[in-house]
Amino acid sequence: MSADDLRGRFSGLFERDVTLALAVLGTIYLAYVLAGVAFGYGLRGQLNSIANLTFYIGVFGMLALALNLHWGYTGLFNIGVVGFMGIGVYVTALVSKPPVAQGGAAQVGGFGLPLGVGIVAGVVVAGLFGLLVALPALRLRADYLAIVTVAFSEIIRFTMMSRTFQTFTVPDTIDLWLFTVDPTADTVGLGGGGGLILNYPDPLEALLRTLFLWEPYMGFVGFVQRTLIPNNPKPVIDGLVYGILLFVCVGLFYLLLSRTGKSPFGRVLKAIREDEDVANALGKDTDRFKLTAFVLGSALMGLGGILWYSSRGSITPPSFRPNITFFVWIALIIGGAGSNTGSFLGGAIFAGVLYEGPRYVKNLVETAFELGDAPGNFGEAVAPMASFDPVPFVLYTLDSVSQLRLVIMGVVLIWLMHNRPEGLLGHRKETASSIDLSRPGGEDASNAAAAADGGENR
Amino acid sequence: MSISETYVRYRRTLGEEPLAIGVVLVALWMAWALVSGLWTGGIRVSSLASLVWDGLLRGLIIGLAGIGLSMTYSILNFANFAHGDYLTSGAFAGMATSYLIAGIGENSVGALLLVGAGGSVFGGAIGIGVTTSPIAVVLGAVVAGVSTIALALLIDRFVYRPIRDESGIALLITSIGVAFALRYLIQFVFGAGVRGTTAAGSVPRIDVPALDGTFRVTAHDASLIVVAGGLMLGVHLLLQRTKLGKAMRAMSDNEDLARITGIPTERVIRTTWIVGAGLTGVAGYMFVLWKGTLGFNDGWLLLLLVFAAVILGGIGSIYGAIGGGIVIGLTASVSVIWIPSEFGRAAAFMVMIVILLFKPEGIFSGRTTA
Numbered sequence: 001m002s003a004d005d006l007r008g009r010f011s012g013l014f015e016r017d018v019t020l021a022l023a024v025l026g027t028i029y030l031a032y033v034l035a036g037v038a039f040g041y042g043l044r045g046q047l048n049s050i051a052n053l054t055f056y057i058g059v060f061g062m063l064a065l066a067l068n069l070h071w072g073y074t075g076l077f078n079i080g081v082v083g084f085m086g087i088g089v090y091v092t093a094l095v096s097k098p099p100v101a102q103g104g105a106a107q108v109g110g111f112g113l114p115l116g117v118g119i120v121a122g123v124v125v126a127g128l129f130g131l132l133v134a135l136p137a138l139r140l141r142a143d144y145l146a147i148v149t150v151a152f153s154e155i156i157r158f159t160m161m162s163r164t165f166q167t168f169t170v171p172d173t174i175d176l177w178l179f180t181v182d183p184t185a186d187t188v189g190l191g192g193g194g195g196l197i198l199n200y201p202d203p204l205e206a207l208l209r210t211l212f213l214w215e216p217y218m219g220f221v222g223f224v225q226r227t228l229i230p231n232n233p234k235p236v237i238d239g240l241v242y243g244i245l246l247f248v249c250v251g252l253f254y255l256l257l258s259r260t261g262k263s264p265f266g267r268v269l270k271a272i273r274e275d276e277d278v279a280n281a282l283g284k285d286t287d288r289f290k291l292t293a294f295v296l297g298s299a300l301m302g303l304g305g306i307l308w309y310s311s312r313g314s315i316t317p318p319s320f321r322p323n324i325t326f327f328v329w330i331a332l333i334i335g336g337a338g339s340n341t342g343s344f345l346g347g348a349i350f351a352g353v354l355y356e357g358p359r360y361v362k363n364l365v366e367t368a369f370e371l372g373d374a375p376g377n378f379g380e381a382v383a384p385m386a387s388f389d390p391v392p393f394v395l396y397t398l399d400s401v402s403q404l405r406l407v408i409m410g411v412v413l414i415w416l417m418h419n420r421p422e423g424l425l426g427h428r429k430e431t432a433s434s435i436d437l438s439r440p441g442g443e444d445a446s447n448a449a450a451a452a453d454g455g456e457n458r
Numbered sequence: 459m460s461i462s463e464t465y466v467r468y469r470r471t472l473g474e475e476p477l478a479i480g481v482v483l484v485a486l487w488m489a490w491a492l493v494s495g496l497w498t499g500g501i502r503v504s505s506l507a508s509l510v511w512d513g514l515l516r517g518l519i520i521g522l523a524g525i526g527l528s529m530t531y532s533i534l535n536f537a538n539f540a541h542g543d544y545l546t547s548g549a550f551a552g553m554a555t556s557y558l559i560a561g562i563g564e565n566s567v568g569a570l571l572l573v574g575a576g577g578s579v580f581g582g583a584i585g586i587g588v589t590t591s592p593i594a595v596v597l598g599a600v601v602a603g604v605s606t607i608a609l610a611l612l613i614d615r616f617v618y619r620p621i622r623d624e625s626g627i628a629l630l631i632t633s634i635g636v637a638f639a640l641r642y643l644i645q646f647v648f649g650a651g652v653r654g655t656t657a658a659g660s661v662p663r664i665d666v667p668a669l670d671g672t673f674r675v676t677a678h679d680a681s682l683i684v685v686a687g688g689l690m691l692g693v694h695l696l697l698q699r700t701k702l703g704k705a706m707r708a709m710s711d712n713e714d715l716a717r718i719t720g721i722p723t724e725r726v727i728r729t730t731w732i733v734g735a736g737l738t739g740v741a742g743y744m745f746v747l748w749k750g751t752l753g754f755n756d757g758w759l760l761l762l763l764v765f766a767a768v769i770l771g772g773i774g775s776i777y778g779a780i781g782g783g784i785v786i787g788l789t790a791s792v793s794v795i796w797i798p799s800e801f802g803r804a805a806a807f808m809v810m811i812v813i814l815l816f817k818p819e820g821i822f823s824g825r826t827t828a
Contacts (some may be wrong), residue, residue: 077627077630136477136811136815137811137814137815140814140815140818141818142626142627143536143537143626143627143630144769144814144818146537146630147537147762147765147769147810147814148810148811148814150762151762151766151807151810151811152807152811154762154803154804154807155804155807155808158800158801158803158804159801159804161800162798162800162801163798163800164798164800164801326634326638329631329634333631376576377572377575377576377578377649378572378575378646378647378648378649379566379568379569379571379572379575379578380568382568383568400645400646403642403645403646403650404642404646405642406638406639406641406642407638407639407642407643407646409635409638410634410635410636410637410638410639410640410642411635411639412635413631413632413634413635413638414617414632414635414636414639417621417624417628417631417632417635418617418620418621418632421624421628
C-alpha cells in the first residue's frame with residue numbers, strides 16, 4: 001500500500017506528535033494566509049480570517065476528541081453528538097441569562113447566575129443526559145445504539161423547537177419544606193423555534209474579568225488601536241483571543257483524554273472495544289466502564305457545544321441538526337479513530353479543508369476571474385451548455401458551494417472508507433495493554449515511536 | 459411457546475425490569491385518558507378517526523419504504539442511512555416525469571424537469587393529480603421506481619460492492635457519506651425550496667361520517683392504499699412463490715454457507731436492491747403525491763421513522779416492516795391526543811427505543827420471509 005511507503009518515508013520526520021500537529025496546522029494556516037494575500041486582505045482581514053479558522057479548528061478538534069473517547073476508545077457508536085452539544089449550551093443559557101425584567105430585548109429570561117455556574121451546569125446536565133441515554137442503550141448492538149442516539153438528538157431538537165417548552169413563568173417564591181427560595185427569574189424557557197438571545201455578559205469578557213485581566217486586555221486593545229488597526233480593533237482581537245482560549249481547551253481535552261486512555265480505566269475501555277466478552281470474563285464490570293466513558297464523553301460534548309455557541313449572540317434549534325454530528329464523525333474518521341492526536345488533526349483538517357475551505361476556493365476563483373452573477377437555478381445554468389458555454393454552470397457551481405461542500409464531505413467519507421478506513425493516524429490505535437506488544441527486532445523496530453503507542457498493524 | 463413458559467417469562471421480566479413497569483403504567487394512563495376523553499366528549503370520535511386514517515396512510519408509506527431498508531439490512535447486514543435519500547431521489551425523478559407529461563407544451567422543458575425549481579412552474583397550475591392527470595401520475599410512479607432502482611444499483615456497484623466484506627459499521631459510515639452526497643446533489647440540482655406539487659384543490663374527496671362528525675378521504679388517499687397494498691401483495695407473492703425468498707433467507711442467515719450451497723449471492727444482492735429500491739422510489743413518489751409538497755429533505759426526515767418501523771417489525775421481515783410502519787405511522791399521528799403535536803415524531807422514536815430495550819429482535823420476529 002502506498003500509504004505504508006509514505007509513512008515509512010516520513011516516519012523519521014513526523015515521529016513526534018507535536019511536529020506532526022505543527023506541520024499540519026502550519027500548512028493550513030499558511031494556505032489561509034496566502035489566500036488572504038490573494039484576496040488583498042489588510043491586516044484586519046487576515047486576522048479575522050485566522051480567528052475564524054482557529055475557531056472552527058478548535059471546536060471540531062474538541063468534539064472529535066470527545067467522540068474519540070466514545071468510538072475510538074470504547075467502541076460506542078454515538079451519532080447523537082449534536083444533542084449533547086445542544087443540551088450544554090441551552091442549559092448554560094437558561095442558567096446564566098438575566099431575567100426578562102433586566103434583559104432588554106429578550107422575550108425569555110434565565111436565572112441570572114454567573115456564566116461560570118451556567119457552564120458547569122451545562123456540562124453536568126449534558127453528562128446526566130448521557131447517563132439517561134446510556135443506562136438503557138448501552139447493551140444494544142452498535143448499529144442500534146447509533147439509531148437510538150440519533151433519534152435522541154432529534155428528540156432534543158424537537159424539544160427545543162416545541163411551543164410547550166417555549167416559556168415558563170417562575171413563581172416569585174418557592175416554598176421548600178424548611179426554607180423559601182426567592183428566585184430572581186420571572187419567565188424562563190427554551191424559546192421555541194425562535195431560539196434564545198444570549199444576552200449574558202460576553203464569555204471572554206467574563207473570563208478575563210474573573211482573572212483580573214480585563215484592564216490589561218483593554219489596555220492591549222488600546223495599544224493595537226494606536227499602532228496597528230486604527231478603527232475598532234476589539235472584535236478582531238476578541239476573536240483571536242477566543243481562538244487561543246479554544247486551543248487551550250483543546251489542549252486540556254487532549255491531556256484529559258490521553259491520561260484517561262493510558263490509565264487502567266482506559267485500558268479496560270480499549271479491551272471492551274476489542275472484545276467485550278473477554279473483558280467481562282476477566283472480571284471487569286464492562287457495563288459500568290461503558291457508562292462512565294459515555295457520560296464523560298457526553299459531558300465533554302456538552303462543553304464543546306457551549307464553547308461553540310455561547311459566544312454567538314443567539315442560538316436557534318436549526319443549528320442542532322444531525323449534520324453537525326456527521327461533521328464531527330467525518331473529522332474523527334479523517335484523523336483516525338483511536339488516536340487522540342489523530343482526532344485533533346482530523347478536526348483541524350476537516351475545519352480547514354472541508355468545512356471552510358470550499359468557501360475560500362470560491363472566493364479565490366471569484367477574485368482571480370472577474371465573473372458575472374450566477375444563474376438562479378440549475379436549469380439556467382445547464383441550458384447554455386448546449387451552445388458550449390460552461391461559464392453559467394461554473395458560476396452556479398461556485399454559488400452553490402455551501403451545498404456542494406456537503407457533497408464533497410460525503411464523497412471524501414466514501415473514499416476514506418474504501419481506501420483508508422483507519423484514517424490518518426488510526427494505525428496507531430492503542431491496544432488494551434500496558435506493555436509494548438510489538439515484536440522486538442521485527443519491522444516495527446525501525447518504527448519505534450509508533451510501536452510505543454501499541455503499533456497495531458492492520 | 460406454551461402459555462406457562464410465556465407466563466414465567468413475563469413474570470421474570472417484571473421482576474428484573476423496573477422500566478417495563480413504567481412503560482405499562484404509561485400505557486394504562488394513555489388508555490384511561492383516551493377512554494375518559496371519548497366518554498366526556500373531550501376527544502371527538504371523528505377527529506380520532508381522522509388521526510387514525512392519517513396515521514394509517516403515513517404508515518403505509520413508511521412500511522413500503524421499510525421493506526427495502528429491512529431487506530438490505532438483513533442481507534447486506536448494514537443500516538443504510540442513505541435509504542431516505544433514495545426515497546427523495548425517487549420522488550424527484552417521478553415528479554419530474556409527471557410535470558413533464560402534464561405540463562409539456564405550455565412550459566419550458568427545463569423548468570418542468572427541475573420540478574419547478576425557483577417557482578418557475580407550479581404543480582397546482584399544471585394540474586398534477588390522480589384524477590386530473592392520471593397518465594402523468596402512473597408514469598411518474600413507474601419512473602420513480604425504475605430510476606431509484608438504477609440509482610441503487612449504480613451506488614451499490616461503485617460504493618458498497620468494493621467493501622462488501624467489511625463490517626456493518628464500516629458500511630453504515632459509508633452510507634452516511636452516500637446520504638450526504640446524494641441529498642446535497644439533489645439540492646444542487648433541484649434547489650432548496652419546498653414546492654407544492656399537486657392541484658390540492660381539485661382532488662376529489664368525500665366526507666366519511668363518523669359518530670359525531672366526518673373525516674375526509676381524498677382520491678390520493680385511495681390511490682396510495684391501492685398502490686401500497688398492490689406492491690406489498692406483489693412482494694409477498696414474489697418471495698413466497700419464487701426461490702428468491704428462500705435464497706434471501708439463506709443469505710441473511712449465513713452468507714458464506716449460502717455461497718457454497720450454490721446460491722449466486724451477488725445476483726441475490728442485486729435482486730434485493732432492485733426490489734427494495736423500486737418499492738422505495740414508488741413510496742417516495744406516492745408520499746409526495748399524497749402530502750402535496752416536495753423538498754430535498756423529505757426522505758431524510760422520514761428515514762428515522764422508517765428505521766423505527768423496521769426495528770419494530772424485526773429486521774429482515776417484510777411483514778414486520780409493513781406492520782411496524784403502520785404502528786409507527788399511527789403513533790406519530792394519534793399520539794397528539796396525549797402529547798403536544800410537536801412531539802408526534804418524538805413519540806414514534808420513543809416507541810422504537812422502548813422496543814429496542816425490551817424486544818430488540820422486533821415484535822413480529824420469527825415470521826421472516828426475506
